[in-house]
Amino acid sequence: MLYYNLSTYFRNKYGKRLKKICIDGGFTCPNRDGRCGTGGCIFCGERGSGEHIDRSGGIDEQVKRVLSQAGEDELFVAYFQNFTNTYAAPEVLRERYSAALIDERIRVLDIGTRPDCIDEEICKVISEFMEKREVWVELGLQTASDKTAAIINRGYKRECFERAMELLEKYRIPAVVHLMVGLPEEGDREIAETCEYLSRFKLFGVKIHSVYVMAGTRLAEMLDSGDYKVQTEEDFIRRAAYIITHIPESTVIHRLTGDCPEGALLAPSWGKDKHKLIDGISRRLAENGARQGSEFLAEP
């Protein structure tokens, strides 16, 4: 096995693949509403990810729509995807997560959020759900560099990520960290520094995204003005393979490419063929006699 992907994790744990139900939980984002910033991260679209989700009818309706088409033996992950899904009062979080867990076939509660929206109270609410389901919290770190974080308008510094990870670890909440490959002014050196930084933490999972330039974003303006240069396909494959070899073999790789809504992708054109990218990464690992964790030196 070249790397430990999510399908393998599901098969080992549940005997089958789980499907994702992507949910728009009706949250906003502190990096858009002015609490810590406005305008959002430069690559973020108007819907804060999950542009494909039909959010009509509330959370339970979104879940029911999928379950009504599903077989009795199918299993699911309820994935709160859009914006910042811990950005509300504890009682609101409790109510919204509960609204998604309406069927025993939903085995995992997956919460996408930001490190500055993780605190003790929120961890306590999330812990309550761990008694009933497997729970993951996804954090959009993207890069360990505070310099790049300022360029992409991420709205928090890495010490904030460290505090959030400390809390998640205290409450034994599994963390999935998002990394982006191809950010402005980042190259091989910055990817290596991010891997080195991450080696300090205990990660349940990693999501690797290639940067996509979506129409209507600040990044699209930077591309237009020449302030952003798109990485090549070869660069992405080499860097993604580097990350895989530099994370522990026990960390689950939840994804290896990003998703851009149909029709909104401005660049890179090679980003559309996800299978080709994944094949390219596997080939690179195999040709170098490498695999996940083969260059990882220190277990955290």
Ligand code: SF4
């Ligand atoms: S934190 Fe997430 S939702 Fe908020 S602006 Fe950044 S990418 Fe968008």
